[in-house]
Amino acid sequence: MIIIANTLITLGTLLMLISSIGLITLPDFYTRAHAVAKAETFAVFLVFSGLLFRPEFTLEAGVRLVAIIIFMVIANPTAVHALVRAAIRRGITPIIGTDETRARKLFGGDA
Numbered sequence: 001m002i003i004i005a006n007t008l009i010t011l012g013t014l015l016m017l018i019s020s021i022g023l024i025t026l027p028d029f030y031t032r033a034h035a036v037a038k039a040e041t042f043a044v045f046l047v048f049s050g051l052l053f054r055p056e057f058t059l060e061a062g063v064r065l066v067a068i069i070i071f072m073v074i075a076n077p078t079a080v081h082a083l084v085r086a087a088i089r090r091g092i093t094p095i096i097g098t099d100e101t102r103a104r105k106l107f108g109g110d111a
Contacts, residue, residue, distance in 0.1 A: 001053050008050030015043035028095040029087055037080035044072050 019039035026032045048069045052062055 001055060005050045005053035008046050012043045012046030015039055019043060029092055030094045033080050033084050037077055041073060041076045045069055
């Protein structure tokens with residue numbers, strides 16, 4: 001059980017790391033929001049699922065973790081949807097196509 005728990009927690013942590021790297025490197029608000037919403041929701045699901053398999057958790061703690069998992073799976077995508085909708089209403093435009101000057105500015109050097 002501990003091996004399963006540690007594996008799930010490690011996978012979730014790695015997915016959070018990948019999500020944060022995507023947050024830094026992706027070019028605009030919409031791609032960042034999309035990547036982070038999907039990866040973060042699944043990463044939190046993995047970490048909390050891993051915690052459920054830990055032997056030191058009681059039934060009461062397990063019920064609370066399941067409630068948190070359900071809340072996160074519903075609330076996180078909904079919150080990101082609200083943010084993206086607000087960005088659309090404010091007129092924030094996505095970066096479309098490949099613009100060499102924009103790529104140089106983002107990544108430096110010759111892109």
